[in-house]
Amino acid sequence: MPQAIDVGSILGGRYKVTGRILASAEDDIILDGLDQVLNRPVSILVSAVENSGNLTQSAREVATGERMSAVSILDLGTQDGSTYLIASRTSPADLLDLVVPTELADEDVYREPFFTDTLGTEIFGSARDDAPKGGPYVYEDNTPLTPAHQYPAVLPMPATPPPAALPAATAAHAATPAAAVVPPKDAAPKVTLWSEDDYGFINDDHNAATSQGRKGGTFPAEVLAASGDFDPAEDFDEDDENAPRTGGRWLTGIIVAVLVVGALVFAVSHIGSLINGGNLAGDTSPATQSQSQTTAGAETSSVPPVAPVVPPVVVGTTDVTTYVAGAARYGDQFIPxxxxxxxxxxxTYWPTVEFSNDSFAGVTDSIDLAIELQAEATIDSVTINQIGGSGGQFNVLTNSAPSLDGATKIGSGSxxxxxxxxxxAPGVKAKYVIISFTQLPKLQPFVTYPYGMKIAEISIK
Structure with missing residues (x-):
């Protein structure tokens, strides 16, 4: 047995071995561990020397999906000549399955006999060939024809001689090829250039004789003569019916002015009454001063002084569990x-013995830990770190002595x-903080019985 990995060893610089679960007949060992970086429990499988290759192969197959497994692999490595595998909390049976190799028979694996170049023959009814055969089909020019059946080249159409009885013009037209169209000689050009006259410009050289019709941008003389006597201001001045009405605006302005004056009169009258009836600024009678001083003193005396906040400092932990009379005291070996x-x-952690059920196998009603503080301090929060447990029930209490008698419950949890x-809650003070576990959580994995606790740390702030 070359395995030198045991409780207390550190694997990969981060995984600490915290317990030994079991060893198989082939010397494969399953350990309990803790990921010190992420603070989570892990399972560790250390294989025998002859099973190291099987463990490495199985880990690779699980990682690539070639092998189905319920194990969630976190790390794989070697130390002191032993191969180890780090996984999330897993049952020992699933871990030991990884040292058993898997083999696939060659006859169970389908192998394609050749590249599927002739798949089309099978689609259209004939069986696939045993091997691909070179055919006459050419695919480079995107045509299914073979080189022996190419399309013929495009030949010019033969000129048909004109009949002798046709006139010369008809014969000449017939002799002209069909891609060759002769336009008519008298066809007008499709694009006409514009001259300066088309833009309405009149040069000094032009005279009335050369200009025909009215040019663009000019008006006839009679239109200009008729528009010379037009005065638009006269028509607008005489149009009294369509003139805007301003009487409504004057009426609105007068109403607003009256309202503003009334508001000012009301404000001045009330301000004057307040000044005459009340005390002026700085005019305070001795009775008023004494009354205000008395009120201020009463308010000052009614506010309680703020108590100083004392941070908790843990001194030690005591097991104050009460067991049934006549029953053996469980867990004495873990008191140190x-x-x-x-x-x-x-x-590091404090464990309990494993129980067959979550009610402490009937030997007690609860397991109670009393954490002593250096002095009575203000309790803000209580944090419990545990390993591998789920469920259970516990109460958090405070007291001035390490006892459940007279303790005050401040919360519970699972x-x-x-x-x-x-x-x-704000203002909670205590000399002792008591954690009373009234129901055990379920451990995973476990050695003998599935119920117990592994408390890694209890911190009080």
Missing amino acids: RLKDATDGNKG FSAPDFTLKA
Whole structure:
């Protein structure tokens, strides 16, 4: 057994071995570990020397999807001559399946006999050939014809001699090829250039004799003569019926002015009454001053002084569990490790023994841990970090002594994640913080029984 990996070893610089689960008949070992970077529990499989190749091959097949497995692989490496695999929390049976190689028979794998160049023959009814055969088809020019059946070249149409009885002009027309069209000689050009006259310009050289009709931009003389006597101002001045009416605007202005004057009179009269009836600024009688001083003193005395906030400092942890009379005290072997629950290091933890059910197998009603503080301090929050547990139930209490008698409950919770944080109400103070586990969480994985606890850290702020 060359495996030197055991409890306390660090794999890959981050995975700490925290427990030993089991060893197979072939010396494959399954360990319990903790990812110290992400603070989460992991399962570790250390294979025997003869199974190292199988473990490496299986890990690659699972990673590429060639092999189905319920194991979520996180890391793979070697240390001290042993090959190890890091996975998320998994049952030992699933982990040990990875050291068993998988082989596929060649006859079960379908192999294509050749490239499917002749797939078209099978589609159209005939069987596929045993091997691709070179055919006469040419695909470079996108035509299905073979080189022996190319399209003929385009030949010029033969000229048909004109009949002898036709006139010369008809014969000449018939002798002309069909792609050759002769335009008529008298055809007018399709584009006509514009002259300066078309733009309405009149040069000094032109005279009335050369200009025919009215040029663009000019008006007839009679139109200009008729428009010379037009005065638009006269018609607008005489149009009294269509003139805008201004009487309504004057009426609106007068009403607004009256309202403004009334508002000013009302404001001045009320301000004067207030000044005459009240005290002027700075005119304060001795009775008023004494009354204000008395009121201020009463308000000052009614405000309680703010108590100073004392941060909690953990001194130690004590197991104050009460067991049934006559029953063995479970977990005495783990009492020296109680300090690991409050040492500030999440890589260490305090475990309990494993129980067959979540009610402590009937030997007690609860497991109670009392965390002692250096002095009575203000409690803001309580955080519990645990490993591998889910479910369960616990209460958080405060007291002036390490006992459940007279303790005050400040909250409760259950494990649904590695970390649990309870926010206390404002003003909570205590000398002892007591965690009372009334129902055990379920462990995964476990060695003998599935119920127990692994408390990595309890921090109080």
